Amino acid sequence: MSVIRIYQIISELDLNRQKFMSLKLENESVDSSIYAKVFEGNVGTDNLDQIYLIFNVNHPKDFLGHSLSISDVIEIEGSPKSSFYFCNTFGFLEINFDTTKVSNAQLIKTVIVEADKPPYEKYLLNDERAFLIELGNKVEKMQSHDNLCCYYNKDKNLFVASGEEGSYVSLNSLQAKQIKEQFHSRLNEEIKSQAASHTLQMY
Structure with missing residues (x-):
């Protein structure tokens, strides 16, 4: 089976709001500069419908994106060149995509x-501005x-792991599991009340 790659739009780069928007024409060019690669590997099939199902129902462990949706791009590696498919409202369109x-x-x-919702994992751009955009105001x-x-x-509350000298890194599996278990059914006010010993900084 071929190596496949999944590309998804980074919200912070999507100035024209193309994320989750459909295409009308086959072989249309897509602005690849607002996309990031979120998976590369072999999933045991080259069938687009099966790939779509895998990335919605049974995510590979090294998949860094959200479940496949409109505007995502699937690359199927081939010889002499790869083929690229845009996840459209209905089915897929083959497109031009400059990797x-x-x-x-x-x-x-x-x-x-979030209040009254099960905690969930989300991959975001490694930039504090992305965290602030995700949460909104105040x-x-x-x-x-x-x-x-x-x-x-x-x-809403967003948890991330701290790296060296004020940087950030991915939560590891254990950290993510512990956070989700700890805050599964708690309201935001309860979360904040546990922060008494933490240093707070207003933006």
């Missing part, structure tokens, strides 16, 4: 906690002593 322009932006795993930040950082407001 040399794909963003090299780093995506990292975070955990999002965001505060708290830093724990176990290399975790939480950005939050009254509606």
Whole structure:
């Protein structure tokens, strides 16, 4: 089976709001500069419908994106060249896609906690601005002593792992699991009340 690659739009680069928008014409060119590669590997099939099912029902462990949806691009490696398919409203359209322009932006795993909702994992651009955009207005930040950082407001909480010198890295599997278990059914106010010993910074 061929190697496949999945590309998804990075919201912070999507100035024209192309994410989740459909295409009308086959072989249309897509602006690859707003996309990042979120998977590369072999999933045991070259069938587009089966690939779509795999990336919606049974994500590979090294998949860094959200479930496949409209505007995502599937590359099926071939000889002498690869084929690229745009996930459209109904089915797929073969498109022109320049991989040399794909963003090299780093995506990292975070955990999002919202009131009365099960916590969930989400990959975001490794940039504090992306965290602030995800949460919206009136965001505060708290830093724990176990290399975790939480950005939050009254509606939503975002957890990410702290790296060296103020940088950020992906949560590992254990960290993500512990956060989701701890905050599975708690309201935002309960989360904030546990932050008494943390350093708060208003943005």
